[in-house]
Amino acid sequence: MDTYADLIECEDVLLFANAAITSTGQREFHGSAHEQRLSLDFLHRYIQGNYPDLYAATLALDINDHNAALIIRNLLREPGAGDGRLIAWRLARMSPPRVYRLFRELRREGINNRRTRAIVRGWLAARPDLAFDAVKYRSAVKGAVRHAHLRLPGELGDFLFAPRSRTRFATPILEAWRRAHYERAALYELPYTVAEGFAARHGIDREVFMARIAPRLTSLERLRLTRSARKDGVDTEADLAAMPLVRLASYALSRPSSERRDEFAAALRAAAARVAGARAGTWGKVTAVLDDSFSSYGSPAKRRRPLAVALACHYLLEALAGSYQGLWLSRRADPVPARPLGPTPLGQRIIDALEQRPDRLVIVSDGWDNAPPGLAAEVLRVWRRRLDPAGEVGIVHLNPVYDAERFDVRRVSPMVPTVGIRDAEDLPALVELAAFAQGRTGLDELRAYLEDRAARR
Structure with a gap:
C-alpha cells in the first residue's frame, strides 16, 4: 500500500512529465517566455534533487526534445547519474541540430567527464553519414570532435581542421564543397542550407537556384519553402501524408x-x-x-x-x-x-x-x-x-x-x-x-x- 509520501512522489513525477511533454520555454498565450523558462528550470531542479532515478527515467517517456536535452545535460553534470544507454537512445531520437546544440552547451559549461566524451563519441560514430554532417553543420561537428578529444583519421579530419591542405577529396560531398568555391554546378550537389550561401556568393538568380536545388530539399525544407518558391515559379511541396x-x-x-x-x-x-x-x-x-x-x-x-x-x-x-x-x-x-x-x-x-x-x-x-x-x-x-x-x-x-x-x-x-x-x-x-x-x-x-x-x- 502506498504511503502519503509515495503519493506525493507519484504526483510530482507526473506533474514534471506533463511539463516536459508540453513546455519548450517559449511564450504561450497566457504566459511569457521568461515565466515559462523560470518555471521549467525550477521543476527540473526540484525533481532531479528529490527523485534523481525517476528524473533520469523520464527520458523513456514521450517528452519533447527541449526537455530531453535539459535532462541529459543535467545528468551528465553528475557523475554516474542516469543510464548511459537510455541517454544514447534518446540522443538518437533527437534531430541533429538539437544534439549539436546540446554538445555546444556541454562544451561551454565545461562538462567534459569521461562518460560525456564517450556519449559524444558514440553518437558521432553512429551517424549514418558524418561527412554530410561535417558539411552541413561544420562548426558544430568541429566543436563536438574537439570536446570529445577525437582524432578523425584521413580526409574528414583534414576537411574540418585543414581544408586547404588537400587539393582533392575522395568523399563526393567533401569534394563538391571544395569545388563549389569556384564552380557553380558543384553547389547543387550540397545540402540546401550550404548551397544557399554559395549561390549568394556566386550571384546566382534565386529562381534559377530554387529550380535546380529543389530535388535535394528535405521534406521539411520543401514545406517551409513552398510559399516563397511558388513566387519563383517552383513547386517544392512534399508528400503531405508522410509528414508528422x-x-x-x-x-x-x-x-x-x-x-x-x-x-x-x-x-x-x-x-x-x-x-x-x-x-x-x-x-x-x-x-x-x-x-x-x-x-x-x-x-x-x-x-x-x-x-x-x-x-x-x-x-x-x-x-x-x-x-x-x-x-x-x-x-x-x-x-x-x-x-x-x-x-x-x-x-x-x-x-x-x-x-x-x-x-x-x-x-x-x-x-x-x-x-x-x-x-x-x-x-x-x-x-x-x-x-x-x-x-x-x-x-x-x-x-x-x-x-x-x-x-x-x-x-x-x-x-x-x-x-x-x-x-x-x-x-x-x-x-x-x-x-x-x-x-x-x-x-x-x-x-x-x-x-x-x-x-x-
Whole structure:
C-alpha cells in the first residue's frame, strides 16, 4: 500500500512529465517566455534533487526534445547519474541540430567527464553519414570532435581542421564543397542550407537556384519553402501524408481557409491511418471535445500550435475509433478551415458529448473554461459522482499548453485525469499514462511503467 509520501512522489513525477511533454520555454498565450523558462528550470531542479532515478527515467517517456536535452545535460553534470544507454537512445531520437546544440552547451559549461566524451563519441560514430554532417553543420561537428578529444583519421579530419591542405577529396560531398568555391554546378550537389550561401556568393538568380536545388530539399525544407518558391515559379511541396500529424495540421491551418480543403483533409486522414496502424478501429465509440477558441492561437512563437494539436488529434481519434464524433467549441462541422476564435464554452460541449454515452471521451483543450467559468468542472463532478460513478465512460483531458504559474498543465476538473500533449502521435501512450494521473495506480506501478518503457528502448 502506498504511503502519503509515495503519493506525493507519484504526483510530482507526473506533474514534471506533463511539463516536459508540453513546455519548450517559449511564450504561450497566457504566459511569457521568461515565466515559462523560470518555471521549467525550477521543476527540473526540484525533481532531479528529490527523485534523481525517476528524473533520469523520464527520458523513456514521450517528452519533447527541449526537455530531453535539459535532462541529459543535467545528468551528465553528475557523475554516474542516469543510464548511459537510455541517454544514447534518446540522443538518437533527437534531430541533429538539437544534439549539436546540446554538445555546444556541454562544451561551454565545461562538462567534459569521461562518460560525456564517450556519449559524444558514440553518437558521432553512429551517424549514418558524418561527412554530410561535417558539411552541413561544420562548426558544430568541429566543436563536438574537439570536446570529445577525437582524432578523425584521413580526409574528414583534414576537411574540418585543414581544408586547404588537400587539393582533392575522395568523399563526393567533401569534394563538391571544395569545388563549389569556384564552380557553380558543384553547389547543387550540397545540402540546401550550404548551397544557399554559395549561390549568394556566386550571384546566382534565386529562381534559377530554387529550380535546380529543389530535388535535394528535405521534406521539411520543401514545406517551409513552398510559399516563397511558388513566387519563383517552383513547386517544392512534399508528400503531405508522410509528414508528422501536427506539422501537417499546422501547415493546413496556415493556408487560406478556402484553399485545397479536400486535399488537406485527405492527407490528414492518410497520415492518421499511418499512425494508428494496427490499432485502427479498436477504441470503440469515441467522442472528442476540441478547443478552437481564441486562446488556441497560442503565441507568435508557437503560432496556432494548440489548434494544430487539436486538429491532429481529431483525425487520429477518427482513425482509432470504431465510431467517432468530434465536437468543436465553435460548433463548426468542417475542421480543416478551423480558426482560433471566441470564448471557451467547454462545459456545454462536454454535456453534448456525454449525452452520446461514448465508450471514451477525449477533451483536447488548454483548460481555460470561461463561458461560463467553472461549468466544465461542475459537469464532470456531477457526472462522475452521480451519473457514472463506476466510470463506464473513460474520460481523459489532453492539454497542449504548459501553465507556468501552476507548474503543470491546467486541469479542467480534478475528477478526470489531465496529461500534457505535444505531438498527436503520442496520444495512445498518453491515454495510457493518464491512468497514473487519475490516482488509480500508485508509485510502484509508475516505477514499473517507467522501467518497462526504458527496457523497451
